[in-house]
Amino acid sequence: MNPSINNYTTMNTLMRKIGAIVCFLILSVPAFAQEALIQNTYNRESLSLNGDWSYIIDPYENGYYDYRREPFDNYFNPANPGSGAYFANVKPAHKTDRVEYDFTNADKIKVPGSWSVEKEQMHWYEGTVWYEKDFLFEPKAGHKSILYFGAVNYEAHVYVNGIKVGHHIGGFTPFNFEVTKHLKKGNNFVVVKVDNTRKKDAVPTINTDWWNHGGITREVKILQVPELYVADYTVQLSKEQANVIEGTVALSEQKAGELVTLNIPELKIKKTLTTDAEGKASFAIKAKKLTKWHVDKPYLYDVQWAAGQDVVNDRVGFRTIEVSGSDILLNGEKVYLRGICMHEENPIEGRRNYSLEDARMMFQWAKELNTNFVRLAHYPHNEHMPRLADELGILLWEEIPVYWTIDWTNTQTLANAKGQLSEMVQRDKNRASVIIWSMANETPVSEERNQFLKALVTTTRELDNSRLISAAMEVHGEEDGTKMISDPFGEYVDIMSFNQYHGWYGGDIKDFPNLKWAVKYNKPVIVSEWGAGAKYGYRADDQTIWSEDYQAYFYEQTLAGIENIPNLAGFTPWILADFRSPRRPLANIQDMWNRKGLISDGGFKKQAFFVLKKYYDKKEAGTNL
Template sequence: MMKYAFARLLLGFTLLLSWAAASGQEARPGDVQLAGQPAAGARADAAMAPVQNIYGRSHLSLNGRWSYIIDPYENGFYDYRRQAFDASKSGKGGFYDDRKPKDKGDWVEYDFDRAPTMKVPGDWNSQAEKLQLYEGTVWLRQLFEADPKPGRRYVLYFGAVNYEAHVYLNGKKLGMHRGGFTPFQFDATAALKKGRNVVVVKADNTRHQDAIPTVNTDWWNYGGITRDVLLAELPATWIADYKLQLAKGDARRLQGFVQMAGASPAQKVTVSIPEAGVTFAVQPDAKGRAVIDVPVKPLVYWSPQQPKLYAVEFSGGGDKVLDRIGFRTIETRGQDILLNGKPVFLRGISLHEENPLIPGRLRGQGDMRMLLQWARELNCNFVRLAHYPHSEEMTRLADEMGLMVWAEVPVYWTISWTNPDTLREAGRQLTDMIERDRNRASVVVWSVGNETPIGEARNAFMGSLVRTARGLDDTRLVAAALEIHRRGRDITIEDPLAQLIDLASFNEYAGWYWASNAEMLDFRFDIRLDKPVVVTEFGADALGGYHADADTRWSEEYQDRLYQNQFRMLSGIPGLRGMTPWVLADFRSPRRQHPYFQDFWNRKGLISDDGKKKEAFWTLKKHYDEVEKRYGP
């Protein structure tokens, strides 16, 4: 009976058009709603709907050294009766007050002024020894000077805080956000002061079974403010969002929309691409939304060989936004992937948002550029940004460097499939990722998850996410990293989700988690789908510098032989059109506990934790060089 009840429950999910009312914006077509409940993307956390291209606005960076207080019992948030201070009648009493003793007899049990500091953006695990394995609450405080102008709107923006963030400005709570990899922002206008301002963040990276991601992952749970913090200034009426891409099925038309917000959203917007000789105007409706659908002369297409980006200007309502946008088409036809109408083989690699040479999350564009340059050295034209949304700067760099991107949300392994709140959270994170990156030409695949187990509840959950992705963007491919199944010596895909997505995309670890280097060649792939096949993971752990024969696990030779054998196995798949082996560089993971070979590192990287390329790096590069000769660039 339970499964039928759940099936009926899932029938209550509908696509809801719901922008945050505070921003004056229309509904978001990707938001999923359970009948009688708030929408999946509805911002009950008080966050504003995202402002597109926040870096293109006038802004003050709040990055730098932030004072921090470790609070494992959350004394700065709850009183001794476990009641939240910010929910009390006065709203006072928490660490967010940043209170100082009034006199020598006053009692205050915290002091940000005397607290240590850490660098933001940056995780806390890598910046203090006592926090290396810490999961819980840390309070962070930053002081800054401001001079707010009358008639302007001010937005406090966070690129990412892992996992739950409560944000206070000058003692006033702006809101709360959950999700460690997507941006969020709050309207700070009312709380902002002329002169000295205090922003305090309660960051909590505690894992939860019903969260996205859940408790069980294979990467380090870095806590803290891990991406940029900005205070952006907007006019009274502003350009809140926009999308501009080539129309699906018609590369001679530009389609998308402009969304105005603020005091007078129904103001004309002009869009211009000077280099292409394109200028046109659109008239938003009373809710500030205007649809774009205009003919255009042939443009220079974005591609890995020629990553052409056009300067695009949106202006209206006293606001002006400049962006750099590439235009290209991506589609499938039978077993082919077509980029700008021509077949392409995705020569890819998977990577985490982590620099193996420096502890912790990536801290800037230099780290990101290094990882993407390593991918370029492999002769890649494609990267899988696993297993969560990476920084907006990463996708912008991929635009610039000519690397196609697989972008993914952390729906990973053991999700609470029957919990409607979990589905709502997954839908919101997927929506946030798509809304942020839908103008990035490099992003060609939206992935709704990784290695999720087949089951009625899971199938409904994942099917809902696929519909959400397609409702938000019909110009890109939708996929997921599926699991394979073995029937004797045959390797098959028996996942009903494969029927809903655009690629026959899957992970397989022949030679490592099952079979050996010698045995793996006895298996064959039997993929009975008329879709392009993309192998999203294969690989083996190898401790950099550890050498033995090709039958000795953990050696570079074993990893290298496995790659050679994988190429032989995969060559038997007629529809093979891409791969993203696991993984570009070694990365940290609490699941990897062998004291010698792992030491809390996943060693499947082609580059070691000291930046040295393992033997398999050169084997993959050679293979990609040969693939390029066969399939073209």
């Protein structure tokens, strides 16, 4: 044995242990727990970190693990950062210094964005990419600084000025970290290890039918809030008491006796609440001459919270949503859901939607169809969507990506799903447009799956019992020529929803108008998916698959028989616009796009768009179909 190698290895191990001890003594950092999501970052002043970021592709994760495959996090010493950990952002101090990465001269990438779209050489890349941003910062005395991410797909490790501040899993929900002690006046930097690797125990799992856009896909910003601030609140219309506005508020400190003021000027409501020992307070206030939010009149009120130096403003609509037998009731009146499904992807540019302009484009198309309901599939979309839906009067279905077959018996997978569910509900619980929380999509029936989804239902009702719960289930066979909707999970939801593709995935579409259906549960029914693919501009006869003519015929036949489904309260055809998917390789037709959209990847309307619009126009008018 070479003694010099043995001595080096021993010394290296010793230095790692010493470094870990020093790091612990300096930082006293415990295992990272997800910090509570601050409510309504949308309307708070902030420092935007959007724009150009430096990036380094790291398929071997050299910047995270040392050559013994031990994470640098385990023993990193900020006083002696070395040259291996990319998050340290080390610069050579002398011409003999060896540093094998360099953010300063690295290529740039846009945030928000997706590397598969922005960088041709990374089109199919799945793995780790390091993002780095330099910025100037001016701390406010007596304020805390919170670093907020709208979404990072899929796993994020976040470092500020070389110090790890947190870790997040889930590609479609927001998260934040309090970074006050890590920022300084003047020059600062943030580094994010982004990893979009698909995993069996992840949510979603390895197998999906959409593009795995990697990157910091939504906005990044720094909020500065007073030491004591309004961390969370819920404001809604009571289902039990007419015209009573109720809810809760929570401050950032668990302290009794703090005063919080709720102000809704138009309703002449101004009430001061006193927090309990947990820093929380609840309220129920009778409102006079309340205008309820409705799809026909999406009325919003200015709502303001004030606690100490903190003031936060919101726009809130007040409405109730419930079920009665086979009906869905909006403000106590039956509503039929003229819907469409929608992915969070810009079909013209093939990238993730992230801007308000993107949201306006998608909803404008939905409005042209004469819809009043949109299923946001298959994950929480960006916050512009529910905010704009509030203004436009569009009802929403939001869901988490518990999709197809995931690891049902894995407790960490369940915790992951609950985490994403909680972040979705926390962000959007004050949006009047959101009426349905969905637990899953097309999951195979098993006892393990049933228990998993039941746990999600329990969590959802604990977080928010004012909305309806559903899941996109499936048709489970036929009996005597009757299609059966009998998923046992139907017992635990408010609305029976199922996907069906008769005429596309089996069956003959000409038979659809005469199909018989049986639904096990006496609950409102939504057909959450149905549709057929078509290449825009491909014209043939109505029996030629992939043609616009076939898709239009498919829609005509489905619409001719869909009202035969018992308890039907609405439906959401699949899908508004074509979207990218590696599952769709058919050359010259799909070309890695799912072609079931009513609008093409270039933004052009297919023939089926007008078929559905005609049906919805008649449905709204109440004429015979």
